[in-house]
Amino acid sequence: MNPTRSRRHATALGVLLVALLALPQVTGIPGVTPALDRVERLVYDLRMQAHPPARGATDSEVPIVIVDIDEASLEREGQWPWPRRRIAELVERLDAAGAGVITLDILFAEAERNPVETVREHLPQDAALQARLDRLAPELDGDHRLARALQGREVVLGYVFHAQQRSRSGALPEPLPLEEPLAVEELALPPASGYSAPLPVLRETAATAGFFSLIPDADGTLRRAPLLARIDGELYGSLATETVRQFLFLEEARLTTETIDRREHLEALHLDDHLTVPVDGRGRMLVPYRGPPGSFPYVSAWQVLEDDPAERIPPGAIVLVGTTAPGLFDLRATPMDAVFPGVEIHANLIAAMLDEAFLTEPAWAPGANLSMLLVAGGLLALVLPRLAPLRQLAASLAAGGVLLAFTAWLWSAHGLVLDLASPLLAVVLIAVFNLGWGFLFEARTRHRLKAMFGQYVPPALVEQMSEHPEAFDxxxxxxxxxxxxxxxxxxxxxxxxxxxxxxxxxxxxxxxxxxxxxxxxxxxxxxxxxxxxxxxxxxxxxxxxxxxxxxxxxxxxxxxxxxxxxxxxxxxxxxxxxxxxxxxxxxxxxxxxxxxxxxxxxxxxxxxxxxxxxxxxxxxxxxxxxxxxxxxxxxxxxxxxxxxxxxxxxxxxxxxxxxxxxxSPEHTPELQAELDSLAQALDAFRSADLDAAEKAFRRLTGAYPGVGLYRLYLDRIEHLRREPPPPDWDGSWTRESK
Structure with missing residues (x-):
């Protein structure tokens, strides 16, 4: 196969390879599409680790502090759950320190047993004594104590929606107030089937509540968090959403949707005229992690309870109360770390909304992803077969660098997330294919060169040819x-x-x-x-x-x-x-x-x-x-x-x-004298001066009897005497035999 035909074949196969890589993006292929999705998620995680999203241009600089129920707090205060009165003291001390909003990433779905009831079981049935216990019960009721602490303070409680369980407990907050009526049932938003909400006494006294359900991707890593959920035809906001609404004193919200296949798909959540939060069709937002665990200031809960929290809590801060203690099961796998506190995930969401620093997969992302794959892969498929191996490698690295730079610019400057794994995979596979094809073609050409010329060409030339087989065909x-x-x-x-x-x-x-x-x-x-x-x-x-x-x-x-x-x-x-x-x-x-x-x-x-x-x-x-x-x-x-x-x-x-x-170095004067005499003899012969020619050739024959050429000319002269040449004879001799 000559180089031109080989290049054509490599180009055709490269284009076919690009088409095969693009096919999973156009239509799902069992086994292939999930594998590519896993690779894409891995690349997404690497990008997040290498370049966390920058804080937005409208950086609010609102301090967000996490009050951590950590191992040290459990050692000092006892095992979880703590008495509700202790939680009440924690809320009161945070409020006294000047916290703007206090968000409790804790579920209070079950009533706390009143110590009076415990004592009552061990006392005699004395009417007067029982009356005293009745009067004392409200004072020692932990739930009511916590409810009094929540009363009149900017506190956001948490609750959980269930996707499969139908059980319902506690009291949900008021649904998300919408500026414009919306048929929630028409939203392409998976409905919840049940919930575990705060006790009614707590829900009635708290400012609001938000769900803190977090559902990871198929690989167990949490990259998206829901901001909205629906149940019984109503919409509810997440813990982060309600915290931001409470902090900014926002009453109503508005949704942007797009009709696809007769269903309304969410595109954005508008919390006011200036704050638009991009979400996907399932109401989820990509979590723009600021960094690894600890990117927000942490304060141990025991320090708030025992010391002056004003030294650690900035005035007007948003304070999230959560836990990092391993035994309390609020640690998640994220792109930043395999063990990441759930409360800090909510902190990242709140910070992103306040700073308007979002990561977005726009509606046109699938088309852009496909275009990048086709352009990068297609160009390389056309160009690489025409380049030498080193230039193929350089061109492939350049294409990969352009893809990395382009997607990084979109990521950092505009918060746009486009696929990187598929285009890079196309670049790598096209590069490997062409390098492999070139190697095989070169090896085949070397083999053909050696097979063709090994017995007919000097080994040194065969080696020279095999070093540059493209120069030979x-x-x-x-x-x-x-x-x-x-x-x-x-x-x-x-x-x-x-x-x-x-x-x-x-x-x-x-x-x-x-x-x-x-x-x-x-x-x-x-x-x-x-x-x-x-x-x-x-x-x-x-x-x-x-x-x-x-x-x-x-x-x-x-x-x-x-x-x-x-x-x-x-x-x-x-x-x-x-x-x-x-x-x-x-x-x-x-x-x-x-x-x-x-x-x-x-x-x-x-x-x-x-x-x-x-x-x-x-x-x-x-x-x-x-x-x-x-x-x-x-x-x-x-x-x-x-x-x-x-x-x-x-x-x-x-x-x-x-x-x-x-x-020439062996030339002698004697030889030159002979050749000069021969030249004179030939001149006489070709001018038909047969007498002069005969004399000259006889002298040469006598001087050099071993040279048969001179006797040949004497024979010709004899022939010409018998058959004289024509007048226009040019001195040439015609040989009839081969």
Missing amino acids: FEGRSRELSILFSDIRGFTGLSESLEADQLKRLLNRYFTPMTRVIFEHRGTIDKYVGDMVMAFWGAPVDDREHATHAVEAALEMQAETARLREAFTAQGLPDIHVGIGINSGVVNVGDMGSEYRRAYTVLGDAVNLASRLEGSSKYYGVGIVVGERTRELTGECFVWRELDRVRVKGRDRPVRVFEPVCR
């Missing part, structure tokens, strides 16, 4: 290469003179050093056919000096053949001689073949010419024949002997061919 393309053909001369006779096994061993001994030489000079083996070796330079790895490397390899191959020839002769094997042809030109290179067999090879006219040049080596009596373009590309690296200007079969334009005599 198997598609056919045109580029200039140098092609080499090598053949053993007289191979037919050689094969006839040897047994098959001997021939195989001889060829193996021959091909091994030839292949090594080609590899050492960065060549690529194209194929072995019988005794023929075909190789090329410049692909699959670019090589600007492909022509030079090809000629270097050819010279070394001839030297290696000479060493093999000596070894073969010593072993009684036939002599071997090799002809090599090299040509450079634009060819098509790539993975070619059928669905049954394919190979990385080269095709083109330059390849055909290289093959014909190899066949010409025996004709010219030389070991290497090189084409004109190869000669141009090598520059001054070699010393050349021009062989001919020839028209080969299949080509109209004459081709100049050369023999590399040696490398």
Whole structure:
């Protein structure tokens, strides 16, 4: 698979992955949606811990103090419940200290036994004595004592609504007064079935009461608290709601609702014209925790009862009386801590309403959550397949950072809560998918590169290719290469003179050093056919000096053949001689073949010419024949002997061919003198001055009898004397054979 196709596949699969991640937000999927919700709740808790909501711009700076019935208070005052008279003293002392509102996060649902009745059971039935006890009973009645303490003071009592139990005890306060009539039964607000309320005698004397029922989320963590509840067609306010109403002297409230599926869903609770509290459809408010337990000032209850509370209670403060003692079961799991006092939860709610510092999940949040997921995931799905791994990681981190910064800004600046887990999960999964896809594609490409080129390309080049597989593919393309053909001369006779096994061993001994030489000079083996070796330079790895490397390899191959020839002769094997042809030109290179067999090879006219040049080596009596373009590309690296200007079969334009005599550093004056004489002889021959040409070639033949090329030209001169060339002859020679 080429990189372009791989990127397309990765993009398509990435988009599909984003769609699958978005599906649970559009429609619930059993097992998936709950799992994502759990992850989202976890991320919400981490955000709350890392960045508690800031206090609002309209910070009321109203002091909120918690009077704590803690372990130390229980040790001093005795086990819970305390006598009602002691609670009455606590209320009176707080009022005397200047508390603005006293909220009792305590349920007084059962009457306290009068000590007079206990004494009466152990005294004789004397009328006078019983009369005295009757007169004393009201004075010692704890409930009436507490009722007298509540009378005329700003005290808010607490009670509990039951979702399942139908039992009802005590007296509920007056329903929440609404400015506008509202069909409470039409609200999509779960109705309560029962309640445990304060004793009537206490409810009648207290300023008001509010429910303190707190229902955690499915994982047991309390993130939302109800501000409103309904029962018997009436609405009632929570402990926090009633405390704020009592503190601000608010008489009526107003609701904002939205009709969805023929039901009225709550959106906001308006406690006056300036205080709007956002709630969800179930009348709940996200608790904007200020911090861990202890974020509000605590005063131990025993200190209020035994010392002067004015030193610890600021004038006009809202005082919540509750408990942190573990045995009294008012400790909850919250995002801030697994053990969080329930009374401090109410303190956080009251502070949020007074400061107007809310956390809100707006009605458009689901659409925004889906949009963030689609935009973040979709962009990465489109972009990441086109990037390198490090850039993929950087882009993914940047996308995650933008999501974190955006949601954090909404959270801190506007109190808006949007999902973060799902978009981040999309970013992470898309990033992991693309990194994994890239790794697999790269590994597959490396494997294909090694499988394709391992036997044909030098190991160093294969390693270089595997380090950057994206730079290589198997598609056919045109580029200039140098092609080499090598053949053993007289191979037919050689094969006839040897047994098959001997021939195989001889060829193996021959091909091994030839292949090594080609590899050492960065060549690529194209194929072995019988005794023929075909190789090329410049692909699959670019090589600007492909022509030079090809000629270097050819010279070394001839030297290696000479060493093999000596070894073969010593072993009684036939002599071997090799002809090599090299040509450079634009060819098509790539993975070619059928669905049954394919190979990385080269095709083109330059390849055909290289093959014909190899066949010409025996004709010219030389070991290497090189084409004109190869000669141009090598520059001054070699010393050349021009062989001919020839028209080969299949080509109209004459081709100049050369023999590399040696490398430039090996050049000698004697060799240069020979080449100068050859140049003069060729000039005379090509100008049809046959007499001068014959004299020149005879001198060369005499001086260099081992060079068969000069005798070849003497034969041509003799032929031209018999058949003179035409007047427009350009000095080229036409060869009919390949």
